[in-house]
Amino acid sequence: xxxxxxxxxxxxxxxxxxxxxxAIALSPDGKLLAYTLxxxxxxxxxxxxxxxxxxxxxxxSRPWTYGEHxxxxxxxxxxxxxxxxxxxxxGEDRIYILPREGGEAELVFKQRGSISxxxxxxxxxxxxxxxxxxxPDPEAEKAIAEGKEPESKAPASRRITRLTYRFDGEGFxxxxxxxxxxxxxxxxxxxxxxxxxxxxxxxxxxxxGFSVAYVTNVADDPDLHPxxxxxxxxxxxxxxxxxxxxPLGEKFVIAFxxxxxxLAYIGHHNLKDAWGVEPIHxxxxxxxxxxxKNLTPSFDRHAEDLTIGDLGYGLSGPILFWxxxxxxxxxxxxxxxxSFIARAKISAGDPERIWHEHGQVAGFVIAGNAAAVLHLSxxxxxxxxxxxxITTPHDAFLQLTDFNREYLSxxxxxxxxxxxxxxxxxxxxHGWMITPPDSNARxxxxxxxxxxxxxRAQYGRVFFHEMQxxxxxxxxxx
Numbered sequence: 001x002x003x004x005x006x007x008x009x010x011x012x013x014x015x016x017x018x019x020x021x022x023a024i025a026l027s028p029d030g031k032l033l034a035y036t037l038x039x040x041x042x043x044x045x046x047x048x049x050x051x052x053x054x055x056x057x058x059x060x061s062r063p064w065t066y067g068e069h070x071x072x073x074x075x076x077x078x079x080x081x082x083x084x085x086x087x088x089x090x091g092e093d094r095i096y097i098l099p100r101e102g103g104e105a106e107l108v109f110k111q112r113g114s115i116s117x118x119x120x121x122x123x124x125x126x127x128x129x130x131x132x133x134x135x136p137d138p139e140a141e142k143a144i145a146e147g148k149e150p151e152s153k154a155p156a157s158r159r160i161t162r163l164t165y166r167f168d169g170e171g172f173x174x175x176x177x178x179x180x181x182x183x184x185x186x187x188x189x190x191x192x193x194x195x196x197x198x199x200x201x202x203x204x205x206x207x208x209g210f211s212v213a214y215v216t217n218v219a220d221d222p223d224l225h226p227x228x229x230x231x232x233x234x235x236x237x238x239x240x241x242x243x244x245x246x247p248l249g250e251k252f253v254i255a256f257x258x259x260x261x262x263l264a265y266i267g268h269h270n271l272k273d274a275w276g277v278e279p280i281h282x283x284x285x286x287x288x289x290x291x292x293k294n295l296t297p298s299f300d301r302h303a304e305d306l307t308i309g310d311l312g313y314g315l316s317g318p319i320l321f322w323x324x325x326x327x328x329x330x331x332x333x334x335x336x337x338x339s340f341i342a343r344a345k346i347s348a349g350d351p352e353r354i355w356h357e358h359g360q361v362a363g364f365v366i367a368g369n370a371a372a373v374l375h376l377s378x379x380x381x382x383x384x385x386x387x388x389x390i391t392t393p394h395d396a397f398l399q400l401t402d403f404n405r406e407y408l409s410x411x412x413x414x415x416x417x418x419x420x421x422x423x424x425x426x427x428x429x430h431g432w433m434i435t436p437p438d439s440n441a442r443x444x445x446x447x448x449x450x451x452x453x454x455x456r457a458q459y460g461r462v463f464f465h466e467m468q469x470x471x472x473x474x475x476x477x478x
Contacts, residue, residue: 007412009437009472014411015465016042019403020311020382021374022049024363025074025083030370031056032100033400034064034074034083035384038312041068051085051098056372056386059400064098065105073117076367077124078209084127086115091140091150095127095183109183109190112140116178121205121212122236127183128193128205128212133176163223180214182236193234194241198222201229202253207260210236213244215251215265226250227271231263231285246285246292252304252318257326262286262346264295264329266303266318276456280304280318282329282344295329295344296351303342305362306334307460308452311381313362314339315457321366323391330354330371330390332361336430337418337460341373341390354390355397359461366390373397376462378416379408408463412437414471419478432459434467434477447476 018040025034033056038049051071054061064083065071074085083098085105095109095118108127112134118127134140140150158172166172177199182191194200196216203214212234219225229251231244249269256263263285270278280303282295296303304318321330326346333342333351339360342351355361359377371390376382381404385397414434421429436445448470452459467477 007410009412010468012469016040017407018381021384023073024365024372024374025076026365026367026370026372027076028078028080028367030367033372033384033386036071054400075118077120079124084118091144108185108188119205121209123209126185129181129183130178130200130203131181132174132178135174204254204256206256207258212236213254213256213263215254227273244285245290253320255320255322257322258324259326262326264320266320266331282331284346293348295346295348299350301333301335303331303333305332305339305360306457307339307360307462308457309462309464310466313360313376319364324369330366334458337458339460378461378463381463414468431478434471436471436474445474445476447478449478
């Protein structure tokens with residue numbers, strides 16, 4: 001019996017065998033990489049994710065949390081002694097902190113609603129959280145008070161007061177919008193620190209930990225004018241806020257430079273943009289003078305990960321980090337099936353591609369000049385890599401994990417081929433073709449055309465379970 005014939009064909013329920021690293025956080029000294037690892041409990045029809053930590057020098061990994069939870073969004077304290085993370089449990093969104101030296105996770109906040117992100121501030125004495133309250137629900141609140149998991153039931157009616165009231169994957173939106181809050185870790189007080197009526201979007205904490213830059217919509221009706229966004233600077237000591245006043249426009253992510261002189265953001269200033277048609281770029285705002293500069297004015301690719309598949313990665317929003325010397329920013333670009341890290345210098349010009357490995361960088365994080373990367377390809381369903389100095393040309397990215405290796409090595413996969421062709425008007429198009437496992441080039445096979453027209457997303461160089469399953473059924477998938 002041949003070696004190939006002992007392999008199994010891809011099945012529809014194989015997704016339940018996969019493990020996927022999701023959120024990642026690199027300790028300030030670059031020695032520890034925290035990540036969440038998701039798994040499927042098929043019989044329960046649920047996904048769970050626990051927190052793990054891996055030593056970047058040795059690759060040794062161990063879980064820091066256990067059980068049927070879905071942990072997310074880990075973030076290290078500035079001194080590297082604590083790790084905060086989020087978990088939705090018993091009808092509440094919760095914030096936990098874990099000591100680096102080991103011990104039980106401490107619950108520091110819980111409330112009905114949704115926390116999108118937390119960041120450490122004020123010498124690690126507090127956390128800044130972006131939080132949105134849930135709508136009142138007496139039955140859910142009663143169940144939580146009794147220590148029970150509230151049942152998910154649709155209301156008999158809904159009162160819709162907004163033009164934007166529902167999102168795919170999120171469902172109906174509550175009346176409240178996201179706002180910024182300060183969580184005092186000593187007293188556990190949770191105080192709202194922004195006053196905008198329209199809600200607050202991305203934010204960052206200054207290098208000294210005592211100021212917050214945040215994006216908010218300044219239109220009377222933000223649903224009618226979603227790109228009327230401005231940046232404010234809030235002093236956590238005096239509670240005074242200052243308008244930085246760059247042009248109105250969509251701003252996805254902002255980041256202080258380590259020297260405190262600049263604020264970078266990724267976005268655009270076209271108030272008539274239609275769902276991502278306008279290219280987004282990294283911008284540099286000089287805080288002292290207010291001068292604004294597009295760092296890649298002649299480059300025509302979106303500054304984010306636009307690769308999609310069916311493993312739950314992609315389209316999670318732009319990522320932005322600075323190098324240690326405040327001379328360059330790092331972010332994601334997408335082009336012809338790849339999503340990769342790019343570097344733009346503050347002197348402006350075309351960006352430089354970092355690490356030329358084909359596939360999808362679904363996430364990365366930088367601490368100092370050390371970098372950790374979450375990468376997918378045809379041969380990986382998601383693995384973690386580490387680089388000691390991302391600013392050094394050709395510095396090696398070391399693979400830390402090899403999740404799903406047994407599955408990939410024993411599955412009889414269809415062969416993936418990259419194809420390029422021209423449309424009727426001569427435009428060059430890019431695509432992929434998967435042939436059935438052990439297919440014969442002399443035989444004809446039925447074909448399935450899977451169309452995605454963009455311009456907001458691309459099929460990329462990643463394992464695609466659905467298409468591999470169809471190929472295993474004897475179809476050529478294009």
